[in-house]
Amino acid sequence: MRRFLPGLVVLTLAAVYGWQVMDIAILPADAREAMSARTLPLVLTAAMTVIGVLLLVTAHAQATASSPVRRGDGRKAVGLLGVCALSATLLDPLGVPVTTALTLAAGMWLLGERRILPLLAIPAFVSVVLVVLLLLLAIDLPAGSLWSKHV
Amino acid sequence: MVHGDEDLASLHFLVPGGAGGGWDTTARATGSALIAAGLVDSVSFENRSGAGGGRGFSTMLDPRARTLSMVMVSSTPILVRSQRSEYRQNWRQLTPVASMIGDYGAIMVRADAPLQSLAQLVDALRADPRAIKFAGGSNRGDTDHLILAAVFQAVGLEPAQARYVPYGAGGQAMLALLSGETGALASTVGESIHQVRAGNVRVLAILAPERLPELPRVPTFTESGYPVEFLNWRGFFAVPDLEAVQRDRLIDVLTRLRSTEAWQAMLRRYSWVPVFHAGDDFARYLDSQETQIRALMHALGFLG
């Protein structure tokens, strides 16, 4: 099964993309031109489909070339992506300095740091350095909406 | 209704595009002139690029993000955008404050082009509307394309027949003209002024109500018998439902800015043409320009 996976993934990409392409608007203004907003996307979908089929057909030859799969900690990897997604949602309410420190601390904890001092000191240090640098460059950071006065 | 009784000690400029762009330059020039003239104590700037200006717009609409002292810089494309239902953002949701500067549409050719005058261009287009290709620095259906469409309409041709070649930016459209890739260029005077001064480009006519001091020998379309104008203004909008008192304060500060030496210096530095409409006058102006833009977009087939 695994040897057919690359081909199937490529065909899935082609199908999802091609399905979205059908939603691209064609305006009356496009009728007069050789290329519409759909032209290139349709060509890409077709080419991707051809490659997917070729990958399936040659699956037995491709399989020999692929490297052995190493096993690791899947939960940690998903956790790390989760931390990133979470920090994206925290950027608006908390602002850059706090979010940076929290993300860094969470990442370090996830990768095995359990000592309190480094977990506090390193993120705080990095966050302060960042703020100083951006202030020096006169880049206005939007303050987190939690700490600023609004209408 | 948004209330406010703090006076105009500070002004926060929201720029819906990146640093260094046209909106950014306008906001920062206005802000620093306000400080230099002593009309406002402090100004701050915030760049919110994204979604083709839509992110800045949604910040203005978001009750949690907006403040009374916030103004968003904008320009004619906000009207183009408002016509497209896909965006669900209309300038009428905001409070128009004032336009500060403006840039008139123009049709240009290379200095050594065989077309010497507007009359020759019109004759050539009437003989074959598809004979001349026009470069422009905006997407199809956006400002430079609309300038070309307005010209076609004014000389009695079908706007949809115009051959408009879109380039990613004004500079690339200018290169297309200079290199002979296209025969003509539809753009604005300000975008092209340094090439005009350098003598590389000839402006055939401008879409302005009267001749510009910078180009005294270039005729307007109107005086040549084709009444048409197209202005790309740049100006400011405040948050929705702003109380009249606060709006009048903003208008008052910008009105007083106009006669200061600081602002005049900015106009000279960037070769800007002042075009001032404020408050209800600005809103009426936007209304009439919106009617013009809608009609042109319909004629081009960009509104279903």
Next chain:
Amino acid sequence: MFDGFLAGVDTAFTSFNMLMVITGCFAGTFIGMLPGLGPATAVALMIPMTWGLDPAAAIILMAGVYYGAVFGGSTSSILINAPGCSSTVATAFDGYPMAQRGAAGKALAVAAWSSFSGGMFGAVGLLVAAPLLAKLAMTFQSPDYALLMLLGLTAVASLSGHGQVLKGYAMALFGMMLATVGTDGITGLPRLTFGQPDLVDGLNFVLIAMATYALAEVVLGVLEDRLPGDGGATARFRDLALNRADVRAVAPVIARQSLLGFLVGVLPGAGATIASFLAYSTEKNLAGATARPPFGEGNVRGVAAPESANNAATTGAFVPLLTLGIPGSGTTAILLGAMIAHGLQPGPRLYADHPEVFWSVIVSMFVGNLMLLVINLPMIPWLAKVLRLPSHVLMPLVVVFCLLGVYLVSFNPGDVLVLVVIAAIAVFLRRLDFPMAPLLLGFILGGYLEDNLQRAFILYDGGLGFLWQRPASAVMAIATLVCLVLPLFRRSGITATD
């Protein structure tokens, strides 16, 4: 002309202008190293600081910041696989594997010497041939650009590893698909955005590179339990001295790719990023399968090629800017705006009206590139110390670098979410042995291809007339076919003898 040049030398070598070159280079390198702050931001940040200066000093300062930022961007590419700006993405292909092998110091030194040589080569080109090259830039038109992009896409095969060519093409197509997301130039409407306003402006190249390389690398490291950085790779001063074999390997690469990069940079519709990719893939093709270590696994030539090309291209971009007044990129557009605001009119008149400005900017580039080398070489051992951090600190730092690198471009948290989603997809694809470099290539070239092809069709009334009416287009069309067909024959030749 010679009088103007001498006036330029005079202007450039005043002590104040020398100070401006040094300040510009220093600030540029530094800003270029920071996440998310590329050359465009660096130059824009400098504009308010130049108001009190005379025009020549201002332009010298901003030019220094510009090529300084391109210079500095390579550091993070090499050390943590996270490019500082789009033109240094290709530097990571071999620079990062070198760093992982413990040769971070050498990789940074090769990058510094290549950037220096590329910049110097570009400055010489600018000095002797600017007006001539401007004519070259004028002859290249939309159909030619379209075919140049097609030709560039044939590099996919060389960017894919052994047995990966089909997967490489799949990824190039995927990259082009990602490039079609956002507002298209044909209708001016958003397409393929899944209704997300954050996608209306399209995806950003640095975001894609951060997602597929840096962030995906960290997540893969955790997933496969092989955290990079544990090697304690470090650099001592002696690593900076390249040995004779290195010099012999790198020198011809720098010479070739500086020339290529400079010519691509002169074209207003291409730029430093395309130049670096073309340089990398041509060099990989020239080296063939016998290169040791293979390209992609830490070959010094794979660092030298993109680094000399991108700096030469950055200098090349000054040709259309100074001689025609035409900006070829976002950064040069900002520079143009600043020059006009300082009362200068770039174009033929600049040459005539302000020869001292024109020549002093060029002359200052020689000093600037020398300065960059002097500033950067001693910093390398200190920079490389980053890799001695334990991986449970370094890896979260890389993650934060990526998040900030994306956020500080647009201040849009939505972009950060897009980064995470693309990184997750990239991890999945990399587990299935799909190569990522073709994806980046497809992404850069895809957008240019569509825009230029659309223009070509309008200009030639919907036909393919440009293929035989334009010699440049015809040559590139034939070259594209050769590049596509030749490998097929070569492969069948091998199987026949096997």
